[in-house]
Amino acid sequence: MPPIPELEAIRKSQILQAALRTIAANGCANVTMADICKAAGLSKGGLNHYYKSKRDLFLAAFGAFFQQIFQRSGETMAEHADPLDKILSFEWLYTADDPDAVLGYPVLFDFMSIVVHDEAYQQLFHEWVKNWLTLLKEAIEEGNASGRFKGIDPEPAAKGISAIYQGIATRWFLAPELHSTRWAVDTMRRAIIGLLDSYQQET
Amino acid sequence: MPPIPELEAIRKSQILQAALRTIAANGCANVTMADICKAAGLSKGGLNHYYKSKRDLFLAAFGAFFQQIFQRSGETMAEHADPLDKILSFEWLYTADDPDAVLGYPVLFDFMSIVVHDEAYQQLFHEWVKNWLTLLKEAIEEGNASGRFKGIDPEPAAKGISAIYQGIATRWFLAPELHSTRWAVDTMRRAIIGLLDSYQQET
Amino acid sequence: MPPIPELEAIRKSQILQAALRTIAANGCANVTMADICKAAGLSKGGLNHYYKSKRDLFLAAFGAFFQQIFQRSGETMAEHADPLDKILSFEWLYTADDPDAVLGYPVLFDFMSIVVHDEAYQQLFHEWVKNWLTLLKEAIEEGNASGRFKGIDPEPAAKGISAIYQGIATRWFLAPELHSTRWAVDTMRRAIIGLLDSYQQET
């Protein structure tokens, strides 16, 4: 009988966070199990006790990552009352000193490059996108219901909003010399508002 | 004293295209030099004669890739007279049976995941973005000059357009079950037009 | 101060039988301590409590194995009155549905491959052979005494009988498609009787 019943959960979280940190720092392709062991403060065998293979560990780590991002997104949205404000609430994505953002992008880009060739990763990506879309659709429907929006079609609009966030993020993160945070936030608002307007139904 | 002076150029192109095909098919992290040799129909030594290291080869391959995409973009733009049409002319990016698009995305996602951790790749990304922006800015300025647009600020608008293209492409390519080509094209037009409108100056 | 003094003996037997089952199923080279733990229904630490190392455990397991086979052999022999019948009583060795035979051969072949390189195993093999020879020599001497045999030299004859059993067993077990049980039993009888005859002293 283990002295600490939650030990497994604690260790797993420890390992997963260590893995994400290491991936963010070095890039998936350059991360070795030894790196993660060191970051997690565990031996090879100790890590193996919790995750049977590198692939297992990586999938779990990415899963945890998306879980965190999703939770953060929901919380930030909930801080706003106005539906449009909710939709525009993701500007923390363009905050250079936000750890979630700064650690998240390297992980995300690595992840996407793997998605292309790996079905299990595709599945994860799928779920993440759907989670994000759910949050956005709820905000749009709320706006439609309250009269704040005029019959915006939630499905394509949510997908468009999410795509815009990601497109701007890509530029902002990968070519910061060319794309200021100011530009990112400003462009995001313009493009999203423009897109939403295009869906508004004249009465 | 090469008997055929162009041989080097021919071989290099042969190798580069083989590398790109292999990268697109397997993903950078899974590509071995042996794979590329096989695809190029050359031996290890033969390949080594032209590219001294894997890194050299990959950088050259990505360079060639961006060169191709840039040329394609310019040509497609030039087919249109209206500045807005030029700006919207990249919808071939969402064409499932376009070889440039279909082979291009895997390469691009791999590329971006490396950019995060590699300065030389950052440099390349930078140039590619700037090339793309130049094309877009020219179209915007042309529209401003002709009165088609009303004083749109070319710099941020071009960056925004380019980011929108990429954001939608990411979704369309990585989660095709959720994002139809129809949605991609439609959303791209709505978002870009909305963005441009937001920059139009009322007189 | 063990609450149940026999517990140690019970546990050890439990472990040894589990080890033998596992060895028979997978082959020594493929057996892990974890396999044996699972088969024995014990944890690593529990097993370690009784056997300090894999080597210890294996030696004990093989010892137990030979003990079982020896006992079985003696019992079977004792069922027969005639010395020749006693000598020929080992045909259970060629019985496909005899658990001792079917589980025994994999263990035995593994054992012999180790004997070649390990002195402690050699010792065990030695003892096993000697035990077997003792049984056979007793039967021969009994036959000599009763006049059933005519001055057969017990030592070399017993060794020969034992070797014949084993040679036929090897073929019968490892290449059953080529060597039927019928052939095994028939050949064993012919060869052993032929050998014994060759030792009979004409008067």
Place this chain on the structure above:
Amino acid sequence: MPPIPELEAIRKSQILQAALRTIAANGCANVTMADICKAAGLSKGGLNHYYKSKRDLFLAAFGAFFQQIFQRSGETMAEHADPLDKILSFEWLYTADDPDAVLGYPVLFDFMSIVVHDEAYQQLFHEWVKNWLTLLKEAIEEGNASGRFKGIDPEPAAKGISAIYQGIATRWFLAPELHSTRWAVDTMRRAIIGLLDSYQQET
């Protein structure tokens, strides 16, 4: 174009013999690829050039081993004219200073312990047995034809002879303190002649 066309065959033979030497010396279970590399005078990568995996290499090594033994057996048999002499010609198997015998047994015992759990090895064992049987059956049939033997059934007799050789070899090699070469040769002759006699048909 390789300077020495036979290089591959030479290297492979080099590697195979090195592997057999190492297996004979240490036992399959204790042989590492590094051991074989050292014995073959090759690096890990060099060895990998010729054999893609340990399993591949081992199968090839055992194949070569049986090939050698088979050739040796045929040659030795051919030195004798009389069918019975041919059949009894394998006494080199009990020669302590015969390299084929002394190196061969460790390999053979290792091999048999693997046969139990591995189909590919079973196949090899099968072929080896069949080859051996073919040699023996030819001699028996020759004896039958010449009148030296009287209608001995070649199939079961050959199997019996072969089994007797092996049974005696097992004892002689694994327990040499108990089984002298003199005993081995003598017992082999007695048992084989006894067996053959049992097959002779009275007229």
Place this chain on the structure above:
DNA sequence: AATGAATGAGCCTTCATTCAT
């Protein structure tokens, strides 16, 4: 008596790179 978390040495395998020809 028994658990199972943790260790770390060791092994097989891959692969970029070199170099004699």
Place this chain on the structure above:
DNA sequence: AATGAATGAAGGCTCATTCAT
């Protein structure tokens, strides 16, 4: 210009063993 044999470092994974509880 081109081949492919050879190198050796590095990585993922296994597993016997230890030990705190």
